[in-house]
Every structure is written in C-alpha cells, then in structure tokens.
C-alpha cells in the first residue's frame with residue numbers, strides 16, 4: 184500500500200512531515216504511528232459521499248479505540264459503533280454524543296444495556312430473540328424504551344477470510360433472514376423495545392461490491408415486506424467491512440460503494456448508517472520496529488526484531504500480509520530474503536515471511552497498514568508491555584499513549600498468604 188501520508192523523502196520514511204527515525208528516537212520501538220491527516224481524509228471520504236441524504240457514519244472503534252482517534256473523529260462529526268461498555272465509556276470520555284452511538288455484538292450483558300440505556304444511545308443492534316427479550320426487560324425496569332435494529336444474517340458469502348466472515352448462516356452473528364420478519368412483528372408488540380432499523384454486517388476486508396449488494400437486496404426485500412405490514416423502519420445499517428489495500432487489493436472506494444447503495448435504496452426514505460473500521464484506520468497507521476539480530480542461514484534467514492505477535496497479531500492469527508519496509512533505504516548491503524520474527528516464544532511469532540530487504544542490525548522497519556486491529560489486539564504475552572501510540576500532525580509528534588510500564592503488568596496481582604521466597 185502506498186499512502187500519501189507515509190512517504191519516502193531522500194531515502195527516509197516520513198509520517199506526514201515527521202521522519203520516523205525521530206519518532207523512534209523519541210519514544211523507542213516497537214511503537215504505533217498514526218497520521219492525523221490520513222484519519223481525517225478516510226473519515227471524510229465517507230461523510231462526503233453520504234452527504235446527499237440522511238446518514239450517520241458510526242466508526243467501529245474496535246478497529247482502533249485510542250482516545251486521540253476517537254476525539255478527532257468526534258470533532259469531525261462521527262458517530263460510533265460500540266461492542267462493549269468499555270467502548271461506550273471511551274466514547275463518552277472524549278465527549279462523543281450518545282445520540283450517535285449504535286451498540287453491536289452478540290453478547291451484551293445486562294449492565295452494559297443499562298449503561299447504554301441510561302445515556303440514551305441511538306440504537307441497539309440486537310442479534311437474537313433472547314437478547315431482544317433481555318433488552319426489553321432491562322428497559323422496562325428502567326422505565327425506558329430501547330430503540331432497536333435487528334441484525335439480520337442475510338446468508339451471503341463475503342468472500343473473505345473465514346475468521347472475519349460473519350454473514351453466513353453458519354456464523355454466530357445475527358438473526359436468520361428467514362426468521363427476521365416474525366421477530367420484527369414480535370418486537371413491535373413487545374413493551375420496552377421499539378424497532379426502528381434493520382442492520383447487517385457480513386464480514387471484514389471485503390474487496391468486491393457484490394456481496395454488499397446481495398446483502399442489501401435481502402434487507403430491502405425485508406424492509407418492503409415490513410412496510411407493507413405497517414412496520415415503519417427509519418434506518419438501514421449496513422455495518423462495516425469495506426476492505427483496504429494491504430497488498431495491491433483494489434477495493435471499491437467509499438464513494439463508489441455508497442453511490443451503489445443509494446442507487447439500490449432508491450426513493451425509500453431511509454437514513455443510511457455505516458460502521459466502517461478498517462477502511463478508516465488501517466492505512467492511517469504503521470508499526471515501527473527495530474532489527475535486533477540477524478541470523479542468516481542456509482535454509483532460512485531470520486531478522487529478529489523487537490516487535491512481536493503480542494504487539495501485532497494479524498500475521499500470526501490470520502496469516503495476514505502487511506508490507507514491511509526499511510525506514511532508511513541503504514545501499515551498502517545486499518538485498519536478502521528475511522523471515523521477520525519477534526522475540527516471543529512461539530514458532531508462529533512472525534510479522535512477515537520471506538521479505539526481500541537490505542538491512543543490518545539496528546535498522547528500523549515499518550510494518551504498514553497497522554492502524555486497524557493493531558494496537559487494540561495487542562496483549563501482554565511473555566510479560567511484554569504494550570507499545571506506545573503516537574499521532575503525527577504535520578511535523579508534530581503527539582504521544583497519545585505511553586508505553587506500558589512493567590510494574591503495571593502485575594499491579595492487580597497478589598501473592599498467596601504466607602508464600603514468601605524460601
């Protein structure tokens with residue numbers, strides 16, 4: 184992927200106007216580096232394409248929930264798609280408007296429903312009848328009515344990795360399209376909930392329009408049947424899922440996608456809600472890591488770097504390919520094919536296989552397209568502190584999350600009584 188916000192100048196990679204060598208010197212490695220301009224541009228591509236009609240862009244914060252990202256997007260007018268009370272509190276912490284929040288997820292707890300009802304979020308995306316009944320009970324006990332969309336499982340093949348495909352009938356998500364009409368009738372009669380929308384999300388990293396269009400057609404058929412039965416639907420939420428360029432993929436742009444949706448929706452008076460995550464965040468960030476040791480070999484050659492699967496798990500978990508480049512181009516060593524691996528004690532701990540790079544120990548590498556599902560999926564495996572996050576704005580470097588302190592990793596733990604070192 185080539186981003187206009189991460190470019191080489193005289194052989195050195197910059198994030199906007201900040202050289203990444205300066206970022207690494209300031210905060211150390213590994214670290215995540217984001218571009219404010221890229222986040223802004225990616226969000227605006229949605230907002231501008233949707234501007235012709237009633238709409239809401241609900242950024243799916245599971246992709247990247249750093250407060251600086253949320254605050255930036257809220258300032259641009261974004262709403263948010265949340266999947267936990269933790270994500271709700273993050274949005275509230277940056278002053279986000281609860282009236283622009285939709286709550287997705289197959290397993291919302293009652294305390295999570297209560298908090299979301301108390302702050303009066305826009306809509307709950309309900310994924311089963313059992314959840315609908317729980318939400319209705321919770322709302323009634325608070326003297327409230329919950330606005331709901333049913334997340335319908337349209338049974339379409341998103342054509343993406345099985346772990347991130349969600350719209351097939353064998354997936355755990357949503358209410359089967361065949362049952363949806365009956366459940367809408369039930370919801371209409373059920374005190375404590377008011378059906379106002381239809382929702383679906385068929386998967387992530389989609390690079391073709393056709394699965395989205397197939398899902399939309401099924402939702403529109405449902406909409407029209409409900410309308411004929413007097414059930415008024417105010418919005419259609421198509422979820423997230425638009426893919427990005429990791430390795431030369433050419434997904435439709437938000438503009439193309441939205442134009443196709445609007446054309447199909449036609450004259451129906453529906454607010455259009457989208458929940459993009461990856462397409463806003465992925466190519467707005469990268470992970471910086473430093474080569475510690477080179478271990479050339481006859482069979483394979485390893486470049487051992489200081490970032491690992493605990494910092495960025497996508498390669499290990501999904502065999503995801505993310506571009507890896509040297510931050511400073513060098514011409515004094517030969518290009519060689521390297522396995523880029525981290526220090527974690529797992530053979531599956533790698534960031535890239537068989538990458539042609541001209542590198543030496545001490546060099547900085549950039550793992551591109553890491554702004555989505557990067558830091559948010561980081562763990563402390565091997566008691567490794569999670570890396571810092573930095574937002575670049577022009578030539579300014581803002582540390583928007585400090586590197587985790589080691590003692591914070593065991594702060595909540597305690598010894599058994601009487602267990603003192605022998």
Ligand SMILES: Cc1ncc(COP(=O)(O)O)c(C=O)c1O
Pocket residue numbers: 243246264287288384386387388422423424425458459460461462
């Ligand atoms: C319900 C829902 N909405 C939105 C998203 C965001 O998806 P993406 O990051 O592919 O845009 C997801 C994650 O796939 C999701 O499960």
Ligand SMILES: N[C@@H](CCCC[NH3+])C(=O)O
Pocket residue numbers: 245347387388497501555556
């Ligand atoms: N974490 C996944 C995407 C999951 C989408 C969650 N609904 C990835 O990195 O590709």
